[in-house]
Amino acid sequence: MTLNFQLNQDFIETYKSIKPNFGFNGLGQLTYHRTYSRLKESGENEQWYETIRRVVEGCYSLQKEHILKNELGWNDTKAQRSAQEMYDRMFTMKFLPPGRMLWALGTPIIHEKKIGQALFNCAFVSTKDIANSIVEAVKPFTFMMDMSMVGVGVGFDVLGESKVVIHQPKKQAETYVIPDTREGWVKSLELLLASYFGQHFNKQPTHEIEFNYSQIRKAGEPIRGFGGISSGPQPLERLHNQIKETLNPLDHDKISITAITDIMNMIGQCVVAGNVRRTAQIALGDADNTEYRKLKDYQWNNDKQTYVGDNAHRAAYGWASNNSVFVDNNTDFKDVAKQTAINGEPGYIFMDNIRAHSRMCDPADHKDHKAVGTNPCGEQSLESYELCCLVETFPSRAESKEDYIRTLKFAYLVGKTATLVNTTWHETNRVQKRNRRIGTSVTGVTNFIEKHSLEIFRDWLETGYNEIQSWDDIYSSWLCVPKSIKTTSVKPSGTVSLLAGVNPGCHYPEFKYYIRRIRIAKNSKLIPQLKDAGLHIEDDVMDSSSVVVSFPIHNEGKSLNEISIWEQVSLAVFLQRYWSDNQVSCTVTFKPEEADQIQPILEFFKYSLKSISFLPKLEMGAYAQMPYEAISKEKYTEMKSKMKSNFSIQSFEDGKGEKFCNNDTCLI
16 A cells, blocks of 8 residues: 655665664564564565555654645655664664554555554553443443454453342343454444443343354455454354353342452453454552452363362353553552462552553653553553553664664654544543553663663663653644643563563563474464574474474573562553653562562552562473473574574465564463
8 A cells, every 4th residue: 555655765776785683583573574574465475674664654744644634834844854764773773663453554444444552552441431321331341342453462351240230131032143243243243242231221121132253254365454364253253152151140249359350351352262362451440349250260170181179160261351450559469479370370450550640760650640551461551442552662773872772752652643533432532642551662671781780771761761752742732732741651562572682661581591382373374494494393292283482582681580579560660650641561579488578578569559469480391392392502503503593484475473572471
């Protein structure tokens, strides 16, 4: 497609022959081709210089459309100069847009179909208003499904508990023929839930809904637009049946915390099976609520390879959300910390700190007094129906402090530009246009500290934060939009950090020498090229349709084996103090002997944190083909010696896109 803004062709020609500096011994290169390289009309894949061109031209096209629509005066010469500098800093991976933008920006999804939410990482929706009307009762669930189907991870709360009485529909069934569209799937959910919620509002029995699935394309057929292969109608049919099985026993009862969470999780399960390969949800509830805290009260029976306990059936879909609790300075952490020590859940959201503070080193400003939750990874405070856009910067790849500070201008601008688009939800558009929230993130934090020092990093962060506020003054004035309520964040990262070859977010690597495994489809055209490059490839023991590719990785700095639970939390507090006016997404990995430190840590840092989560350190070999496996230096050298030193791959298939805010699910 032809965009409104185009980079000078002579400028682009200079980058054609430059080999991008992907990270991790080819892992970054594979990640790019598998995830972001789109097919061109010629049937060939984009190369890195073409992907960056598409993204930059898409970014400046959105700016140009906004400026011209509002008759604010566009200067092509200045825009060309600015876009070329953005291109270079993105091409050399001094910063990168979110994976969502790498995949969607500059495509018909954004510029023709106008599905603006496809640019955003995450969202949040509250259930607190479901008592207001039948429309409000259904909307949080349909929002979850609609956003999930375009790859947006969604957080939700359970504040709608007891606010609607469930009534099993009694009248003669009405039939809905489901169109083969995203909107059709969402509408079917809306109709089904309305049939159970309607009598509460209308005081009359409702019609039962029967569904005709005949128009939904069969399993295995290609999906245009968002890509992938159709799953057929089976996941949607299962969702409908699961919801009926959940709500029928509640006839004449008030909707429960369990029902709200289960339905949201079932939606996530449906979307995964429906070809969006990962889902990201966070459920937020009261730390003192026993029902909420027991939602994941089931354990894995190693002997029988099954889940056990009263809630064992919930394991089929309960995995879809990471469950966290609202806490404050008065919370008694004793019991909930013991629960976290078992399997890492729940995580912790300090809403009083979120609403009162931007950076924790600054006086309380109460900018976020309307915030009601967070995105699935916990790094963005959000109002209900609000989205977040996260752009990653790599200070460890900067040539100097001045170079990094200059990079922040363009990283910030990408995030600000995303706030110009409209979504298909007017509730979202209203809050987006008012808040203009973005999250300019730092990634590879531990790489930088190992290379320099914590004090040098503090200096860069403080100068950088002030620089972003200055640019927000300038660009908000130029675009004639409100200043952003928040501008900085620390996301957990994932595939984007793999491209650049840095540690994700503020996390330390698992090991000093390790194997990093990536799963790809068994019929992928990449496999012969990867074999030729000397990489180890084996069948996936869990998925017969996939293979597992192993990359040897060497981390020169400290690994998690050398870092205590207190050090990890202290780094999150440092970043919350000097950089992030939103939040810091930090999943603290703890050893068995450190489990009793979770409560003291929460008590000590409760005045400094906005969000935090914990994860027990897995024993080596806990299950086959783990994503990370420690190896010896000798094993690393052996695997590396079998690899071609400078291999290059071409995918010949459309990149799948980063579905959510991380490469698998959010780490929180």
